[in-house]
Amino acid sequence: MEKALRYGADALILDLEDSVTPDAKPAARLAAANFLRQAKGRIPLLVRVNPLDSGLLDDDLAAILQVPPDGLVLPKAEGAPSVQALSAKAPGIPILPIATETPAAIFQLGSYESVRHHLLGLTWGAEDLPAAIGALGARDGTGRYTAPYELARSLTLFGAHAASVAAIETVYPALADPDGLAAYARRARFDGFNGIMAIHPAQVPVINQAFTPTPEELTEAQAIVDAFAASPGMGALSYRGRMIDAPHLKQARRVLELAADVAG
Numbered sequence: 001m002e003k004a005l006r007y008g009a010d011a012l013i014l015d016l017e018d019s020v021t022p023d024a025k026p027a028a029r030l031a032a033a034n035f036l037r038q039a040k041g042r043i044p045l046l047v048r049v050n051p052l053d054s055g056l057l058d059d060d061l062a063a064i065l066q067v068p069p070d071g072l073v074l075p076k077a078e079g080a081p082s083v084q085a086l087s088a089k090a091p092g093i094p095i096l097p098i099a100t101e102t103p104a105a106i107f108q109l110g111s112y113e114s115v116r117h118h119l120l121g122l123t124w125g126a127e128d129l130p131a132a133i134g135a136l137g138a139r140d141g142t143g144r145y146t147a148p149y150e151l152a153r154s155l156t157l158f159g160a161h162a163a164s165v166a167a168i169e170t171v172y173p174a175l176a177d178p179d180g181l182a183a184y185a186r187r188a189r190f191d192g193f194n195g196i197m198a199i200h201p202a203q204v205p206v207i208n209q210a211f212t213p214t215p216e217e218l219t220e221a222q223a224i225v226d227a228f229a230a231s232p233g234m235g236a237l238s239y240r241g242r243m244i245d246a247p248h249l250k251q252a253r254r255v256l257e258l259a260a261d262v263a264g
Contacts, residue, residue, distance in 0.1 A: 001035045007201040008208055011044040016060050017051070017075050025056060029063035036067040046096060046120075048073035052085055061090055068093055071120045076101045076128065079108025083115040094120040096168070099159065100152040101128035109159035121166030123197060124156035127173075143180065157192055169196040178206050185210030213259045221255035224248055 004012050014035060020028040032047055039045060047069045050056035053076075070093075074086050077097030086095055095118050099105055112122055126138040126149050138149040145153060153170070160167035169188035172181045185207045188196055196207050213221070227237055228249050236245040 001031075001039070004201045005039060005043055007204040009043070009198065009201070009204045010195065011046055011070070012039075013046045013048050013073055013197070014069070015048045016056075016064075017048050025050075025059070029060060033063045033066060036064060036069055040067060044070040046071040046073050048075060049086075051076040052082060057086075057089070065090060065093075070094075071096055074098065075125075076105070078102060078105045079111035080115045081108075081111075083112070083118050087115075087118045094118060096120040096123060098123055098125050099156055100124040100126075102132055103129070106152060106155065109155040110162065112159050112165070113163040116163040116165055119163060119165045121168050121194070122156055122160035122163065123168035124152055124170050126152070126170055143174075161192065166194040167192060169193040171197045171199045172203065173199060175200050175202070178203075181206050182210055211258070213255050217255055218259055221252035224252035225256065 001012070001014060014032040016025065016028050016032060036045055036047075047060070047064050049060040049064075049072055052074075068090075072086060072090060072093055072095050074082060074095050074097045077083065077099050079099075083095050083097060087093075097112070097119070099109055099112070099122050112119060126145065129149065129152060130136070130138045133148075135148070138145055140146055157167045169185075172184045174180055181203055185196055189211050195211065198204050198207055224239060224244060227239055227244075228234070231237060236243055238244075239248075
């Protein structure tokens with residue numbers, strides 16, 4: 001956990017769920033609670049607790065709420081009711097649901113708008129869902145998601161933006177494939193995700209680079225903003241041989257805001 005602080009991530013997730021065997025849960029809770037005391041304020045710290053129906057959640061919360069984390073990651077979330085249930089147990093702590101790990105969860109992805117004030121963002125997972133429905137996997141021989149999991153990914157993306165919260169892409173599990181990770185991260189940003197969960201600190205610099213606007217993107221974004229500023233009464237303009245209008249201006253501003261966030 002200490003090592004992970006040094007790689008430039010925007011936040012660190014301490015896991016009490018799948019990476020911890022049942023007999024190791026008490027030690028993991030103690031380690032997470034101690035780390036929260038030690039590292040609080042150095043970086044936003046989130047804790048992935050066990051699912052609502054696991055019988056383990058109350059013990060998780062009893063251990064970690066003594067030094068409350070900056071957020072809770074909720075696995076196997078099934079829409080707004082899951083968020084409300086966790087928030088009742090941990091009032092005031094924002095929640096990042098993993099929103100696609102059960103078949104029922106898929107049909108709840110539009111409900112998060114009603115609990116947006118409890119949310120840090122919305123993310124998804126491509127590992128538990130195939131197991132839940134008896135699929136052989138989520139990816140084809142080329143590494144691309146198959147149709148059911150592309151659907152889950154897309155609905156999470158739209159569900160997050162409908163709720164006006166961050167859309168977080170799921171992990172890239174191939175640790176020894178930085179080029180594949182870079183391409184995956186670029187696609188996530190292109191499609192409208194705001195970030196990605198990493199499963200190893202070494203992935204963080206690759207992800208950060210992919211989400212940092214290039215000089216060319218910044219130059220074009222600034223030129224589009226300047227063009228509209230110079231013609232305030234115009235709803236559409238000709239720019240380098242193509243028509244641009246309000247959506248292009250909105251996207252240009254987002255690029256500049258992202259660059260400012262990265263610099264900050």
